[in-house]
Amino acid sequence: MGVLPLTPRDFLLRFPLMTGVGRHSALACWRWLVDHPQLLPLTPETLDYLLAAVNLPAKRAMALRRQVFSADLARQVTTSLTQCRAVTLADTAYPALLKEIYEPPVVLYFQGRLDLVARPQLAVVGSRHPTTYAFTAMRQLLPAVSRQGVCLISGLAQGVDTLAHQVALAHGGATIAVVGTGLGRCYPAQNRALMDQLSQTQLVVSEYPWDAKGAKHHFVERNRIIAGLCQSVLVVEAAHHSGSLITANFALQENRNVLAVPGNIDGKNSVGTNELILAGAKPILNSEHIMEELLVDKRP
Numbered sequence: 376m377g378v379l380p381l382t383p384r385d386f387l388l389r390f391p392l393m394t395g396v397g398r399h400s401a402l403a404c405w406r407w408l409v410d411h412p413q414l415l416p417l418t419p420e421t422l423d424y425l426l427a428a429v430n431l432p433a434k435r436a437m438a439l440r441r442q443v444f445s446a447d448l449a450r451q452v453t454t455s456l457t458q459c460r461a462v463t464l465a466d467t468a469y470p471a472l473l474k475e476i477y478e479p480p481v482v483l484y485f486q487g488r489l490d491l492v493a494r495p496q497l498a499v500v501g502s503r504h505p506t507t508y509a510f511t512a513m514r515q516l517l518p519a520v521s522r523q524g525v526c527l528i529s530g531l532a533q534g535v536d537t538l539a540h541q542v543a544l545a546h547g548g549a550t551i552a553v554v555g556t557g558l559g560r561c562y563p564a565q566n567r568a569l570m571d572q573l574s575q576t577q578l579v580v581s582e583y584p585w586d587a588k589g590a591k592h593h594f595v596e597r598n599r600i601i602a603g604l605c606q607s608v609l610v611v612e613a614a615h616h617s618g619s620l621i622t623a624n625f626a627l628q629e630n631r632n633v634l635a636v637p638g639n640i641d642g643k644n645s646v647g648t649n650e651l652i653l654a655g656a657k658p659i660l661n662s663e664h665i666m667e668e669l670l671v672d673k674r675p
Contacts, residue, residue, distance in 0.1 A: 378444040381416055381417040381443070382415070382417075383408065383416075383417075384465045385416075386465075387401070387482055388482060389448055391482050391583065391584050392448060392452060392584055393442045393443065393448065395438035395439075396435055396442070397435075399478075400431055400435050400439065402479075403431065404426075405464055407425060407429050408425065422440065422444075423440070455585055458558070458559060459484050459485065459558045460484070461483065461485070462483050463482050464479060469483070470604055472496070472606070473600065475603070476602075476629050478599065479603065480600060482582065483581075484583070484585070485579065485581075486558055487573065487574050487579055489578060491578045492551070494524060494526040496528055496605035496669075497525050497605060497606070497608075497609055497669060498527075498602060498607070498622065499513070499527050499529050499535065499536070499539035499611065500598075500609070500610055500611070500623075501536075501613060502534050504534055504644075505534045505538075505612050506612065508642070508644075509535060509538075512611060512612075515662070516659060516661065516662050517543075518662075521543045521547075521548030521549075522547070523670060525549075526548070526551055527542065528601055528605050529551075529553075530601055531573075531579075533565070535611050535612060537569065540573060541569070543577075549577060549578075550577050551577065551579075552573050553600045554570070554580070554597065555590075555596070556588060557585045558581050560586065560588060594618065595621055598625055602622050602629055606631060606668070606669055607626075607631060607632035607634055607668045608622060608623055608631055610647065610651055610656070612644040612645065612647075613644065613645075613648050614646055615647055620651070623635075623651060632657065633651060634656060634658075634665065635648040635651040635657070635658060636648055636658075636659050637652055637658050637660075
């Protein structure tokens, strides 16, 4: 019995579940297929042609060829889609802004309301160990923004991320959590109840398969998705080498606006935000400053 040809969606859904074939290889294959749609749907013969044209390293090409049409991988895809939903680069529902970034995830697993990605988006990032000043600033700045229909994106980490999600919920707004594990896990564990709530009423997304553990590099990779989904990134509090500055850097690379809450010149958690402002980030002193960036064409 011959193998069934793969649609573009079928093909992409297999990549996160394969071993030895990473995101770079997946994107190389996908971008070549976009330019050569006559090869679709994909068969073993047209796959050989694709691999020769893309010129993947031999080891990766062999791993892809060995796995992609296997019955075991097909079963894994089916099981994966019973646990959560997924949108791929081949789907019209894939978030338009995210599709523009240099390395978009080929598959975005999600639970909740994917329609939230169509709203104006503000990423809110900052210290995992914020000062009371950060909490005060967020409670002053974000409620009005959330009530105006702006969706708050963050990473479900402790500290600033958690409060950003909670502010949106408290004020009847929308929020998206981008996590660095599979959706079947939660990090940090104490945010499990919050993650469950967001999965049911808001949106939680990940580029990692359902049961994937959180590796250190996952959280850096997660930051590019946070930056990619939004129009602007607000950095609330950040030390000199904060991970929040990685998100801000991704935002700059992808031509997003970077906003920062100024802080005391002698505050360790304000060094990063103050340096961002010095480098040209917009200082945010009130909620109107944020809405000027996000709703300039959407207000009466």
